[in-house]
Amino acid sequence: MTNQKLVTILGGGAWGTALAVLAKANGHEVRVWSRRSSETLATVIQGADMILSAVSMKGVRAVTSQLVSSPVSPETIFVTATKGLDPQTTCTPSQIWQEAFPTHAVVVLSGPNLSKEIQQELPAATVVASSVASAAELVQVVFSSDRFRVYTNSDPLGVELGGTLKNVMAIAAGVCDGLQLGTNAKAALVTRGLTEMVRIGVHWGANMETFYGLSGLGDLLATCNSPLSRNYQVGYQLACGKTLTDILAHLEGTAEGINTTQVLVQRSKQQKIPLPITEQVYRLLQGEVTPRQALLELMLRGMKPE
Incomplete structure (x- = not known):
């Protein structure tokens, strides 16, 4: 392969490993670094065309x-x-990377990508977004295959927020399923969850359309409907009566939705953005309400147009 790239992947968890396999399958040289690596960070990034x-x-x-x-x-x-x-x-995360490396191209990779399914070589699609189109296109080439379809996008903030905000909704969806509230309730919750994601995203400067794509609606559907999602598991097990401490002790990997909920509530208070679902997920995680009370609160909100 003449156009072989050297890709360094930081993070040896399920997601980093799945992405490493995809790049390797396309003939690229891949180095994986994690906190447990014997090699230093400076060594593994030497000569890298791409640091993921x-x-x-x-x-x-x-x-x-x-x-x-x-x-x-x-x-x-x-x-x-x-x-x-x-x-x-x-x-x-991309804002942190861009701040540290202001002259480099930063690309966001996000989509409905449950790591376990990608490891099983099941088909999936994702989005790579950057303000530098050529950088997004290069990342697209490195990871695209007949089982992993990669689309480019010019709204990195929207793509990134889609993947981040849906984790909060996945906790709520897990609660809904854990309480066995049925398909109608879940459909209503997920739809209103998307509205909430759009409200935050647009307020922060992302494009509304991005949230109706793979990295928004696509990722929301995958995460809210799969027991493979860690955030969904947190909600589901809370609804089944387990404590958060107990759930986290047995969870493989990180449920990012927990931290995201806290940050969102803090920021929405400052900016006065109404986030009813996020608010209830936050109260549930804090132990202020039971799973049933949290969903009841959402159903009893004041009447309004859609």
């Missing part, structure tokens, strides 16, 4: 601050595949 970050939200700042002092080539493209918000600054 699939670390959890809480690890993003630590990794960027380590990399700032490393010898990164000016041509290197950064790709972020983390879904979350920084608790200190309420920034998205």
Whole structure:
């Protein structure tokens, strides 16, 4: 393969590993780094055409601050595949990367991508978004295959927020299923959840249309309907009477929706954005209401036009 790229993937979890397999299958040289790696970060990024970050939200700042002092080539493209918000600054991962590397192209990769299904080689699609079109196109080429379809987009903030905000809705959807409230209730919840995602996204400067694409509605449908989703599991098990502490002790990986809910509530209060579903998920996670009370509160809200 003449156009072989060197791709360094930061994060050895299920998502980072799945993406590494996709790039390798296309003939690219792939290095994977995690906190447990024997190699240093400076070594694995040497000569990389692309650095893809699939670390959890809480690890993003630590990794960027380590990399700032490393010898990164000016041509290197950064790709972020983390879904979350920084608790200190309420920034998205791509904003943290761009702040650390202001002259580099930053690409957001997000979509309805449950890692386990991708590892099983089941078909999936995703979105890569950047303000630098050529960078998004290069990432598209590196990861596209007959089982992983990659679309480009020019609204990185919208693509990133779609993947982040739907985790909150997935907790609510899990509660809905755990309480066995039926298909009608779930359809109403997910639809109103999308409205809430759009409201936040547009307020923060994203394009409304982005939320009706793969990284918004697509990811919302995947996450709200799958027991493979960690955020869905949190809601489902809370509805079945387990405590949050107990659920998190047995959960594989991070349920980013928990932190995202807290950051959203804090930011929506400052900016006066009404977020009824997020508010109830927050109260549920804080132990202020039971799962049944939380959903009842949503059903009893004041009458209004759709």
